[in-house]
Amino acid sequence: MAKGSKRISIQDLAAELGLSVSTISRALNNAVDVSDATKAQVWALAEKLNYQPNSMAASLRSGRSNVLGVIVPHINGAFFPAVVHGIERLASQAGFNVMICQSSEEVDREKKHINALLKAQVDGVLVSMSNTTRDFAHFEQVRRKGIPLVFFDRMPDIPNVCGVVADDYRGAYQLTEHLIAQGCRRIAHLAGPQHLNITFNRHQGYHDALLKHGLPYEKALVIPLANSREKAGAAATEQLLAGPARPDAIFSAYDFAAAGALRVLEEHGIRVPQDMALAGFSNEPFTTMVKPQLTSVDQHGELMGEAAVQLFLQLQKRSDTFTGQRIVLKPKLMIRESSLHGQAATTKSQ
Amino acid sequence: MAKGSKRISIQDLAAELGLSVSTISRALNNAVDVSDATKAQVWALAEKLNYQPNSMAASLRSGRSNVLGVIVPHINGAFFPAVVHGIERLASQAGFNVMICQSSEEVDREKKHINALLKAQVDGVLVSMSNTTRDFAHFEQVRRKGIPLVFFDRMPDIPNVCGVVADDYRGAYQLTEHLIAQGCRRIAHLAGPQHLNITFNRHQGYHDALLKHGLPYEKALVIPLANSREKAGAAATEQLLAGPARPDAIFSAYDFAAAGALRVLEEHGIRVPQDMALAGFSNEPFTTMVKPQLTSVDQHGELMGEAAVQLFLQLQKRSDTFTGQRIVLKPKLMIRESSLHGQAATTKSQ
DNA sequence: TTGAAAGCGCTAACAA
DNA sequence: TTGTTAGCGCTTTCAA
Numbered sequence: 001m002a003k004g005s006k007r008i009s010i011q012d013l014a015a016e017l018g019l020s021v022s023t024i025s026r027a028l029n030n031a032v033d034v035s036d037a038t039k040a041q042v043w044a045l046a047e048k049l050n051y052q053p054n055s056m057a058a059s060l061r062s063g064r065s066n067v068l069g070v071i072v073p074h075i076n077g078a079f080f081p082a083v084v085h086g087i088e089r090l091a092s093q094a095g096f097n098v099m100i101c102q103s104s105e106e107v108d109r110e111k112k113h114i115n116a117l118l119k120a121q122v123d124g125v126l127v128s129m130s131n132t133t134r135d136f137a138h139f140e141q142v143r144r145k146g147i148p149l150v151f152f153d154r155m156p157d158i159p160n161v162c163g164v165v166a167d168d169y170r171g172a173y174q175l176t177e178h179l180i181a182q183g184c185r186r187i188a189h190l191a192g193p194q195h196l197n198i199t200f201n202r203h204q205g206y207h208d209a210l211l212k213h214g215l216p217y218e219k220a221l222v223i224p225l226a227n228s229r230e231k232a233g234a235a236a237t238e239q240l241l242a243g244p245a246r247p248d249a250i251f252s253a254y255d256f257a258a259a260g261a262l263r264v265l266e267e268h269g270i271r272v273p274q275d276m277a278l279a280g281f282s283n284e285p286f287t288t289m290v291k292p293q294l295t296s297v298d299q300h301g302e303l304m305g306e307a308a309v310q311l312f313l314q315l316q317k318r319s320d321t322f323t324g325q326r327i328v329l330k331p332k333l334m335i336r337e338s339s340l341h342g343q344a345a346t347t348k349s350q
Numbered sequence: 351m352a353k354g355s356k357r358i359s360i361q362d363l364a365a366e367l368g369l370s371v372s373t374i375s376r377a378l379n380n381a382v383d384v385s386d387a388t389k390a391q392v393w394a395l396a397e398k399l400n401y402q403p404n405s406m407a408a409s410l411r412s413g414r415s416n417v418l419g420v421i422v423p424h425i426n427g428a429f430f431p432a433v434v435h436g437i438e439r440l441a442s443q444a445g446f447n448v449m450i451c452q453s454s455e456e457v458d459r460e461k462k463h464i465n466a467l468l469k470a471q472v473d474g475v476l477v478s479m480s481n482t483t484r485d486f487a488h489f490e491q492v493r494r495k496g497i498p499l500v501f502f503d504r505m506p507d508i509p510n511v512c513g514v515v516a517d518d519y520r521g522a523y524q525l526t527e528h529l530i531a532q533g534c535r536r537i538a539h540l541a542g543p544q545h546l547n548i549t550f551n552r553h554q555g556y557h558d559a560l561l562k563h564g565l566p567y568e569k570a571l572v573i574p575l576a577n578s579r580e581k582a583g584a585a586a587t588e589q590l591l592a593g594p595a596r597p598d599a600i601f602s603a604y605d606f607a608a609a610g611a612l613r614v615l616e617e618h619g620i621r622v623p624q625d626m627a628l629a630g631f632s633n634e635p636f637t638t639m640v641k642p643q644l645t646s647v648d649q650h651g652e653l654m655g656e657a658a659v660q661l662f663l664q665l666q667k668r669s670d671t672f673t674g675q676r677i678v679l680k681p682k683l684m685i686r687e688s689s690l691h692g693q694a695a696t697t698k699s700q
Numbered sequence: 701t702t703g704a705a706a707g708c709g710c711t712a713a714c715a716a
Numbered sequence: 717t718t719g720t721t722a723g724c725g726c727t728t729t730c731a732a
Contacts, residue, residue, distance in 0.1 A: 007495075009709055020719045025711060033717060050491075055469040056415070057709035060406040060724050067470075075431040084425065088452060097466050100450040102438060116447045119405040120417075141400075145357075230639070259639045286636035289580070289609045359725055370703045375727060383701060407725035410708050703732075708725105715720075 008051045016045060028053065059121055068096045068312065069117035071127045073105050073154070077256065078284050079301045080128070083152060086305025087126060094313060096123065103130040111138045124148040124312045129156055131193055148315035152308040153299075155197050160324035162315060164307040168198050168281075171297040171331030172205025175251060175279055178295075178333060180213050182341045184249035184277050188221040190236045190261065192228065192253040202253045202281060221247055225257055233257025237264040248276055249339070255280035255287055255296055262290060262338070278338040292337030300329050358401045366395060378403065409471055418446045418662065419467035421477045423455050423504070427606065428634050429651045430478070433502060436655025437476060444663060446473065453480040461488045474498040474662045479506055481543055498665035502658040503649075505547050510674035512665060514657040518548045518631075521647040521681030522555030525601060525629055528645075528683060530563050532691045534599035534627050538571040540586045540611065542578065542603040552603045552631060571597055575607055583607025587614040598626055599689070605630035605637055605646055612640060612688070628688040642687030650679050 010028070014021045019038070027034045027042035045051075059065040068091050072080045084100060091098050099122065103110040110130050117125055118141070125142050128151065136156045142149045151163030179187050189206045192199025203222070210217050220243055223236040233252055237260065240247060252258035258280030265272055272278050272292055279295040280287065287294035307327045315323065360378070364371045369388070377384045377392035395401075409415040418441050422430045434450060441448050449472065453460040460480050467475055468491070475492050478501065486506045492499045501513030529537050539556045542549025553572070560567050570593055573586040583602055587610065590597060602608035608630030615622055622628050622642055629645040630637065637644035657677045665673065 007709095011709075021709090022711080022720080023718055025709095026718090029711090035717060038717080052465075052468055052495075054410070054471065054709050055466075056406050056410040056471050057724090058711070060404070060410050060726090061709080061711045063724075065406070075425050075434065076428065078426065081425040081431070085452070085454075092462075097449075097470070098451070099447075101448070102435070104435075112442075115402075116405075118402055120447070121404065121406050145402075230635075263639075285580075286639055289613075289636055289640050291641050357725095361725080371726080372704080372728080373702055375725095376702090379727085385701060388701080404725050407708090408727070410710090411725080411727045413708075701732105704730090706727105706729085708727090710724090711722105713720105713722085716718085 007054075008049045009054070010051075012049070013042060013045055013051060016049075017041060063121075065121045065123055066096050067120065067122045068098050068309070069113075069120070069122040069125045070098055070100045071103055071110060071113050071117075071125070072100065073103050073128055073130050075100075075102060077282065079153075079282050079299060082301025083128070083305040083308075086302035086307075087309055088305075089302075090306045090309040094309065105130045105132055107132045107134070114138045114142060118142065118145065118147070122147070124150065124316060126150045126152060126308050126312060128152050129154040129196070131196055134195065148312050150308050150311045150315065152304050153198060157197070162311050162323060162325050164304050164311060164327040164329065165197065166299040166304065166329045166331050168201035168331070169205040169208075171281065171299075171333070172202040172251070173209045174205075174331075174333055175281075175295070175297055176206045176209035177213070178335060179249045179251065179277055179279065179339060180209070180215065182249075182273075182277060182339060185215060186218075186221065186245065186247040187215070187249040187251055188223065188240050188247035190223050190225050190233060190250065190252040190254075190257050192225055199253050206251055220245075225253065228254040228256055230256050230260035230263070233260025234264045235260075237261040241268060241270075246276075250276060250278050252278075252280045255282045255284040255294065258294055258296075259286065259290060262294070272338050273341055277341065283332075283334050287334070287336065295336045295339035296334045298332040298334055300332070304329055357404075358399045359404070360401075362399070363392060363395055363401060366399075367391060413471070415471045415473055416446050417449055417470065417472045418659070419449050419451065419463075419470070419472040419475045421451045421453055421460060421463050421467075421475070423453050423478055423480050425450075425452060427632065429503075429632050429649060432651025433478070433655040433658075436652035436657075437659055438655075439652075440656045440659040444659065455480045455482055457483045464488045464492060468492065468495065468497070472497070474500070474666060476500045476502060476658050476662060478502050479504040479546070481546055484545065498662050500658050500661045500665065502654050503548060507547070512661050512673060512675050514654050514661060514677040514679065515547065516649040516654065516679045516681050518551035518681070519555040519558075521631065521649075521683070522552040522601070522603075523559045524555075524681075524683055525631075525645070525647055526556045526559035527563070528685060529599045529601065529627055529629065529689060530559070530565065532599075532623075532627060532689060535565060536568075536571065536595065536597040537565070537599040537601060538573065538590050538597035540583055540600060540602040540604075540607050541572055541574050543574075549603050556601055570595075575603065578604040578606055580606050580610035580613070583610030584614045585610075587611040591618060591620075596626075600626060600628050602628075602630045605632045605634040605644065608644055608646075609636065609640060612644070622688050623691055627691070633682075633684050637684070637686065645686045645689035646684045648682040648684055650682070654679055 010024045013024045027039045088098050101113040155163045191203045194200050226232040281297045283296040283298035287296050360374045363374045377389045451463040505513045541553050544550050576582040631647045633646040633648035637646050
């Protein structure tokens with residue numbers, strides 16, 4: 001019941017064994033220049049007294065904390081959790097602890113987190129920007145301190161910055177081509193914010209695929225989404241249906257928004273995919289639970305997380321924070337019922 | 351481009367201003383016994399030189415880190431992210447940073463995280479147990495150090511432990527009563543592991559509601575789930591359908607498993623809810639995306655997170671880690687199409 | 701209102 | 717192979 005009961009320190013061990021603190025320190029860190037006998041002795045006593053090293057002291061002295069800071073916009077949906085999982089796996093394997101922070105899509109919280117991580121002396125920072133981030137001074141601040149900085153998924157537009165992204169352009173391009181191949185000619189796009197690389201590229205891929213196949217790019221068919229949620233998708237779809245000429249396909253920049261679209265289409269008695277094909281982006285688990293199952297694009301979240309850690313490890317080794325290296329992951333089309341004409345009703349993907 | 355460019359410390363400020371380090375320290379911490387003029391001077395210089403306090407040094411000296419450690423089993427689905435969100439909100443409001451760790455349902459990782467958090471001198475630990483945790487020595491270790499320990503959702507069975515839980519028993523009880531009120535007489539249960547309080551209580555609530563209403567509790571209608579996922583729910587449902595007497599309702603301890611059940615029922619041509627009612631637990635967002643919309647129970651994740659932080663703050667103040675206080679949140683039934691007989695086909699909940 | 705000084709627990713030269 | 721020693725950057729008595 002005793003609160004405190006006094007923490008055991010390296011000195012206590014030294015006193016108990018009649019050794020010096022430095023020997024204890026070396027033994028605990030399994031240094032080569034300590035006799036096995038001594039090590040065994042030290043470890044045994046540490047075990048017995050339930051010695052708990054104080055990593056603050058170690059970090060203060062050594063300048064390294066063995067902590068990796070991670071900032072994500074949120075952990076809703078399946079994508080960011082998957083990335084975080086990948087990060088944790090590889091980081092802990094490399095001996096790092098991970099400190100996860102959510103910006104909640106607010107640039108102010110992002111800045112606060114950056115500050116907290118710097119104060120905590122993290123050895124590196126992995127970030128996926130919030131969608132309200134427009135200036136990047138707080139990121140530069142990290143680099144100026146010589147701390148490895150790696151972005152994933154959402155990258156700022158600054159020179160020589162490192163990061164891992166999915167090839168959103170290619171995913172969107174291929175998805176649009178797929179819709180065209182299914183016979184769609186008037187393909188609408190529910191678009192995310194155009195200042196973010198990911199959603200900009202999704203729109204761009206859609207745009208270029210249309211032109212490549214001789215289809216017009218119609219402004220009226222591109223509806224900006226208020227956010228990535230169901231409701232926003234529903235609202236955008238209502239807007240689309242209220243327009244003069246109905247599209248024959250909808251490509252949403254987000255799965256959740258696509259789910260909203262699906263609901264609205266159903267309410268209007270519009271059959272998917274017979275009357276209108278539908279596709280989203282991210283390959284959320286629910287895409288296989290709805291009816292019809294939703295076509296989407298997988299972004300390899302876990303892989304992205306692992307790649308980000310690898311990039312960090314490289315940066316750390318090179319002691320040169322400005323390589324500007326980028327890793328681009330190939331997206332994977334997940335074609336499902338919602339975009340399959342003809343055989344649609346019976347097909348089950350995978 | 352300069353790596354390092356030497357960190358500014360409190361001493362640099364002192365030298366520059368011709369003051370002592372202690373005055374600087376006090377000024378920075380806005381202590382009462384420093385003149386406003388001095389404070390202004392110090393703050394201005396700190397700002398100008400972009401001074402970044404070293405929280406390691408501060409923690410080492412003061413023994414407080416202002417960091418709260420959080421261990422969750424995973425961040426899939428919507429529940430734990432919601433809790434984490436609640437925790438972050440209140441914790442950051444109270445001046446704490448939050449360190450989130452995932453145990454990935456592995457007791458070994460849980461132990462490793464506990465150790466890392468203790469080494470990092472966190473001021474408190476909030477935990478939701480992994481489902482492989484059977485002995486609780488690593489938790490006792492935290493309390494023995496006098497560090498506030500608060501559980502949420504999944505609590506171990508140890509005396510005097512603090513925590514926040516949803517009233518799973520009551521949620522399951524009411525849900526079962528609802529199914530009975532809908533005319534169901536043979537209600538099956540897809541059950542989670544019985545060594546965890548949450549799923550034990552869900553089963554118990556189901557059990558007691560049956561008896562209360564004069565219905566028999568049939569072992570054959572209770573199928574243990576391998577895990578909480580869709581696949582496990584599908585397998586359990588297959589098993590149920592292969593049995594001699596078909597149930598007229600399924601109450602799954604998890605929403606995801608219920609989604610699996612829904613798929614299997616559809617494959618068998620069994621209509622929901624006409625031929626079989628269906629309900630899950632957690633109120634995952636996808637429950638309103640599937641057809642029919644899934645009845646479920648909401649657990650107020652965000653509120654739970656906030657309550658956990660409040661409990662921590664209390665513990666910290668009382669300097670007494672053994673109050674054994676528990677907060678129980680009332681669950682909320684979310685009745686939807688999948689369990690509504692009669693008006694089912696047309697009803698939309700909320 | 702300010703300063704001097706001790707020390708949190710550990711690491712890493714350097715010496716022996 | 718082990719010991720001595722000097723801090724890492726900060727907080728916090730105690731004294732002025």
